[in-house]
Amino acid sequence: MADGTRSRVRRRRLAAGRNRLGALPDDVLHHTLTYLSVTEAASAAALSSSWRYLWRSYPLVLEDKGIPAPARDALVPRVLADHPGRFRSVILYDCRLASLNRELPGWPRLLVDKSTQQLLLAHHDWTVIQPDSARLLPADILRCGSLQVLSLDFWTFSADLSRRADISLPQLQILTLTRIVVSDRDLECLIAACPVLESLRLTLNSPKHVRLRSKSLRCALVGLSKVEEFAVVDTPLLQRLYLFQQINGGAVRIACVPNLRVLGYLDTRTHKLQIGDSVIRPDTMASARTVVPSVEILALALNLGISEEVKILASFLRCFPNVETLHIESAPHKPPVTSSEPSGEHHARFYQEVSQVDCLRAHAKKMVIHDFRGDQNEFEFIKFIAKNAEELQFFLVIVSDEGILSSADKVKEIKDELQYVQFRTGISAVLRELPKAGIPYRLKRAADLAINDPFQC
Incomplete structure (x- = not known):
């Protein structure tokens, strides 16, 4: 019986009053299935022949989070093997490589053959020390030409990715790499082999030198890594560069980014900023070689009680003359600063003598200070x-x-002192009491280009 005839027969039976839910159009029921865990969807299919037809005809949506741990080893391979249609989404937060290889030896190739669109492969307990050979990424994963979204957590890349034949990701738009062991060159080759890549997230990976070259990339999130050099070499469409929780800071080099609009957090203590071939130092003045005129939203992290950081702050700001929204994260660094100690001065003299900063003087329309503690150094900055x-x-x-x-009492004290600050434009400072958002929430906002300002709470 043809699918259309079968669907019409089913609706006539259901219209007789047997099942009003089943009388809904197939596309609505298909969509409903995507909200069920794989065990719930399988149960629905077992109880109803009409749902069984829908389950088998709709592209597979598999997420192991809803599968009881004891049954996971057997159920995941069986679902992958038994589903006759395409795979829309396969999400394995607890990717049990040994059981997959044992129960379904050809599972990586199956993902390719079934035109998988979204794939997440992560090891549940990445804290357990394992040899690299125990978590080698199957080569076929990087040959899945239908993938649009790929997330990998705690894997080792074994192939020489400099040979383009080893990678085929022509439709990949979103790539997330977390705790990945990969060489500097292979990471660069992987990114280059994704011709329509729009969003990239790199977290806690092994490369010490990361160079971004992509004609399509629009958003990059980089953090929690020991990168010694991060260079945006040739990314003409890049709009947003979000740096978070850098371990060692390192060099941040910005070259060809004509459309970069959002940048942060630059850390005045740990980041060595380089614009083109010019390293930005405390005495660096603005010039055609040291500015990025496209940036409109900038976020900086610094301790306003450290003289050296306040000085480099002015140099950083000179590099972005057209900033309209400036975020300052004011908090003592962790671990505590050891290279330089607070001067004990409130930097009022420095603020009086500092050269005019174009973005502050003529462009900044909105400023936000995060993690304000009410220190005198912070108030001196506000007065400046x-x-x-x-x-x-x-x-x-x-x-x-x-x-x-x-x-x-401390909050009231801050409010009272802010009332005495007189702004040149006649506005008043606004104080808000907000708990600091967690990293997952902040990254979600940062990756969403529909959100104009990812640093805004």
Whole structure:
């Protein structure tokens, strides 16, 4: 019986009053199945012949999070082997490589043959020490030409990816690599082999030198790594570069980024900023070779009580003359700073003598200070901004430190002192008490280009 005839017969029977849910159109029921775990969907298929038909005809959506651990070893391979249609999404947070290889030896090739669109492969317990050979990424994963979204966590790349025949990812748009052992060159080759890649996230990976070259990339998130050099070499469409929780900081080199609009967090202590061939130092002045005019939203992290950091802050700001929204994360560094100690001064003299910074004087319309603690150094910075920012329309101070939030007296003290700050443009500082958002939430916002300002709480 043809699919259309079978569907019409089923609807006539259901219209007689047997099952109103089943009388819905197939595409609606198909969509409903995607919200069920694989065990729930399988149970629905076992109880109803009509749902069984839908289960087998619809592209597979498999997520192992809803499968009880004891049954996972056997059920995941069986679902992959038994489903006759295409695979839309395969999400394995607990990818048990040994059981997959044993129960379904050809599972990587099956993902290719079934035109998988979204794939996530992660090891559940990545804290257990394993030899690299126990987590070698099957070569076929990088030959799945139908993939649009690929997330890999705790794998080792074994192939020489410099040979393009080893990679075929012509439709890949989103790539996430976490705790991956891969050489500097192979990572560069992998990115280059994704001609329509739009979003890239790199977290805790092995390369010490990362160079981004991509004609299609629009968003890059890089963090929690020991990268010694991160270079944006040739990314003409890149709009957003989000740096988070860098372990050792390292060099950040920005070259060809004509459309870069959002950048942060640059850390004044640990990041060595380089624009083109020019290394930015405390005495660096703005020139055609040291500016990135496209950046409109900038986020910086610094300790306002450290003289060296305040000085490099001014140099960083000179590199981005057209910034309209500036975020400052004000918090003592962790681990504590050891290379330089607070000067004990409040830097008022430095703020008075510092050369004019174009983005602060003539462009900045909105400023946000995160993790405000009420230190005198922070208030000196606010006074400097209030005196020099000619276009400022909104100034927000966010108190998110738990110690301050728990002290109503301290919060009131900050509010009272902010009232005495007089801004050149006639505005007043706004104080908000907000808990600091977690990293997963912040990264989700950063990856969403529909969100104009990913640093805004």
